[in-house]
Amino acid sequence: MANVTLTIDGQKVTVPAGTTVLDAARSAGIFIPTLCHDPVIPGFGACRLCVVEIPGMRNLPASCVTTVAEGMVVHTASEAVIEARRTIIDLLLANHPQDCLTCEKNGDCRLQDYAFMYGVRQTSFHGERKNYPLDDSNPYIIRDQNKCILCGKCVRTCQAVPGRSVIDFGYRGFNTRVVTAMDVPLGESDCVYCARCVAVCPVGALTYRPMAGKGRTWEMQKKPVTCTFCESGCTFE
Ligand code: FES
Numbered sequence: 094m095a096n097v098t099l100t101i102d103g104q105k106v107t108v109p110a111g112t113t114v115l116d117a118a119r120s121a122g123i124f125i126p127t128l129c130h131d132p133v134i135p136g137f138g139a140c141r142l143c144v145v146e147i148p149g150m151r152n153l154p155a156s157c158v159t160t161v162a163e164g165m166v167v168h169t170a171s172e173a174v175i176e177a178r179r180t181i182i183d184l185l186l187a188n189h190p191q192d193c194l195t196c197e198k199n200g201d202c203r204l205q206d207y208a209f210m211y212g213v214r215q216t217s218f219h220g221e222r223k224n225y226p227l228d229d230s231n232p233y234i235i236r237d238q239n240k241c242i243l244c245g246k247c248v249r250t251c252q253a254v255p256g257r258s259v260i261d262f263g264y265r266g267f268n269t270r271v272v273t274a275m276d277v278p279l280g281e282s283d284c285v286y287c288a289r290c291v292a293v294c295p296v297g298a299l300t301y302r303p304m305a306g307k308g309r310t311w312e313m314q315k316k317p318v319t320c321t322f323c324e325s326g327c328t329f330e
Contacts (some may be wrong), residue, residue, distance in 0.1 A: 096109055097108050097109070097163050098166070099164065099165040101117060101169060102167070106120065111160055112160065113159060114145060114147075114159045114160070115127065115143055115159075118145075118167070118169055123169055124169075125143050125169050126142050126143060126164035126178065128203055128207075128295050129245060129246060130143060130157040131293055132251070133254065134249045135249065136158040138155040139243065139245050140178075140329070141181055142182070144174055144178065144181075145159075145168060147165060148168075150310070153177050155312055174203065174251050176213075178207070178211055179211050182207055182213045183217055184213055184218060186208060186213065186215070186216040187216040187218035187219070188223055189224075189240060197305055198297035199310070200309055202296050204296050221267070223239045223270075225238040225270070228279060230278035231279040232286065233286040233301065233303065234281070234300070235299070235300045235301075235305060238298065238299075240296050240297045240298040241270060245271075246295065247293060248260050248261055248271055249259075251289065257287075259283050259284045269314065288301060
């Protein structure tokens with residue numbers, strides 16, 4: 094495959110054609126924050142946190158779904174980019190519980206990390222908030238839809254397993270949420286408890302029930318496990 098050379102933050106980077114700007118930046122050790130991106134599932138461009146500035150493009154494109162081009166110039170941390178990321182985090186926090194201290198994901202939450210990194214200490218937007226009951230009907234997974242940021246990683250991960258499609262996006266607008274078929278609780282769905290969705294959730298919307306209240310994330314060690322619920326033998330942390 095032909096190579097493409099572009100300039101990211103003043104640094105010349107050569108990558109195969111078809112590479113995303115995000116992967117090109119990462120290959121050069123340049124940090125771009127992501128919430129909905131996962132290297133093993135197709136890009137989605139949902140969270141927009143990975144936006145970059147590319148002179149000549151009218152808006153700030155999401156780097157995870159923008160492919161490189163010869164001679165392209167990319168700014169990953171310009172004033173406009175940082176401001177856009179701050180606004181995105183601010184908007185996410187506007188409809189997110191502020192219970193970080195007692196959240197199961199405290200210390201292992203991407204939204205918390207980025208809020209700290211970009212100096213968003215509290216949201217400046219005030220409006221209606223989601224108020225869904227906690228779904229603890231599944232013996233292994235606790236689902237708190239109030240903490241869901243609709244990044245879709247759980248949906249895409251579930252749907253990537255052959256024959257599995259337990260969850261999907263449902264409803265519209267403010268009411269959009271991740272649902273099971275017929276919107277039944279997870280424990281009444283076809284979920285086989287592989288917990289891949291828990292492994293990819295960047296926030297506290299999906300947590301592993303046997304670990305709940307057993308210790309803080311920094312006290313635990315993650316080990317790769319192989320799921321045995323289907324023939325695929327997927328390994329994840
Ligand atoms: Fe690119 Fe979410 S990581 S849009």
